[in-house]
Amino acid sequence: MANMSLKKNEMPVQAPDVRNKNFSEVALGYTEEQAIDEAKRCLNCKNKPCTTGCPVQIDIPAFIAKVAEGDFAGAYDVITKSSSLPAVCGRVCPQENQCEGKCVRGIKGEPVAIGRLERFVADWHNAQPEAPVQKPASNGHKVAIIGSGPSGLACAGDLIKKGYDVTIFEALHVAGGVLSYGIPEFRLPKAIVQKEIEGLKALGVKVETNTVVGRTVSVDELMKEEGFESVFIGSGAGLPRFMNIPGENLSGVYSANEFLTRINLMKAYKEDSATPIKAGKSAVIVGGGNVAMDAARCAKRLGADVTIVYRRTEKELPARAEEVEHAMEEGINFKFLTNPTEITATEDGWVKGVVCQQMELSEPDASGRAKPVPIDGAFFEIEADCVIMSIGTSPNPLIKATTAGLDTQKWGGIIADEDGLTSKEGVYAGGDAVTGAATVILAMGAGKKAAAAMDEYIQNK
């Protein structure tokens, strides 16, 4: 008999006024009882609308049925047929727009907590004693993966299982890409990311850190001199954008990338870190996406009074619903319909404040989207000694500039077809390097598609 409760099982979390002072994980995960109870809310629909909402098409009702039976190992097997990083996706996917957004239970009440169940299954699996790993038999073909973020890891995972000799090249000193340098510890513990990477290494994937493709070695050299038959480019979202307003280069102004990299990759939040960070007394974060929420919540944890300014309204915030909710609970102020026009300075070149203009939403245009328009003369200043710009990224030109015959869009993204094939034979691409800033799961999906296409390409050569 299905559990007909209209509400999801709540997931235990650290209390807001406790967690906003530490970097430990906010959400604590379901217990076995909670997971089974939640799994019983699934009606096991025949047409599986949830699965159509999943970028990697996990057979969601099948894994949930296993959870309901208490067969967690079986549930893990179902998930990993389609996903290489369940512990990560269960935590960072925007489920409300994907699987859960399509769940029938969501029509009257809350959808089944698919994300929380996925996370539960992955965490349960990771807590079990490790089974000895069987390395796949080699098929003798070498492939290279550029970037060790979600798309690269997913691509590597699928190719190693098919017997390829897989090497991942990573520019930074730690693998994981945005999972390591971007998403904070309290949302995605780094131990989980490293565990996923160790799992791939155990299967035989080689990871060469400290290698900037385009500088240390080029794509052409990898293919012509080092014997890689096919290359996947998953180099990520690239360079942070700024608003081009006065004062953006003052001391105390960070890109969200820099702020988060200092904290997540370089552990600047720890007392004894060699890398400094200054969140100041009052920090203003510009932007409304997941990255803005991450930066805001980090600044809060470093002791700053934090305000997020966003030029549209709460309804249009692009961040995951849970992140916005958590940020609000943690005491972060939101100023909507607000657009910075200038950052003011102290005498010694530090940030003093942010001059903002009040906005209003226009009538929806032809596309149905209301545009924020400035209200004449409606300016005000927010005092701040730290400003974090979180308004998106533009692609890194390095690989394009050093790879002959690789075509890119006008805005810089690599051009790739449905399967990830670029304009260059044997070279595939996926993730943010192709789409511009998107989500972990979309990048993973692209990595998997490319892996299948690379396999076909090499086998038919």
Add this chain to the structure above:
Amino acid sequence: MFEILEKKSLNPTVTLMKIYAPRVAKKAEPGQFIILRTDSEGERIPLTVADYDREKGTITIIFQIVGGTTEKLNHMNEGDCLQDFVGPLGRPTETEGLKKVAVVGGGVGCAIAYPVAKKLHELGVEVHSIVGFRNKDLVILEDEFRAASSKFVLMSDDGTAGEKGLVTDALKKLIESGEKYDRVITIGPLIMMKFVCRLTKEYEIPTVASMNPIMIDGTGMCGGCRLTVGGETKFACVDGPEFDGHLIDFDEAMARGAMYKPFERRAHEEACNLFKEVK
């Protein structure tokens, strides 16, 4: 791991090291830089490539002890390994079409100016090197510069080495005496480069300055190294590190460079008791 094959003290605060990093050595060109970490808890610091040996697979770095990390690095010895060493990063110095160049270096910046002078010299460019130090104890690479230059001028603040005065005095004298440079390349403290650029602007000599701002990833991802050049924001790591010196906003660069001074001072003091104030 990246082994330290050779270590040499050039003066009391400046050290040279040769690091085994074959992938980097295969590609490095003058003007480019590397990023290193001494240990698994260390910060990432950028250092310009001072020399390279493609056959032996080594990169030479020359650094001044200014903060916690350079202090730690200076305590490492031949046979020790650096945790991380990545590069070459940034764009190489542009040398095409040059016939006569003045290379103006100051302090430890001379370590970066030298490979540029050497490369130009090898390409058959007429090189005049003007280098400045505070005093004779701090002079580095004098013989190397002499070998790579058809004219060499040594300046010191106190007159204990070469002539007394600033590098800008020497440069001005050469220009006034009729030397015609098609480019000036300057590498050193920001304040020195600012005044070199101001001088060459008066004489309308194209000038390139090599910037060494605070950096983290070095691949364009963080934007910490940004500076204003001709009113536009540029990233030193991917657009530079060399820029048109007449367009750089040096005052802004100096303010940004001082952002973590108090932190560095503390790290430096913690690294060595000798730097602590006597209570």
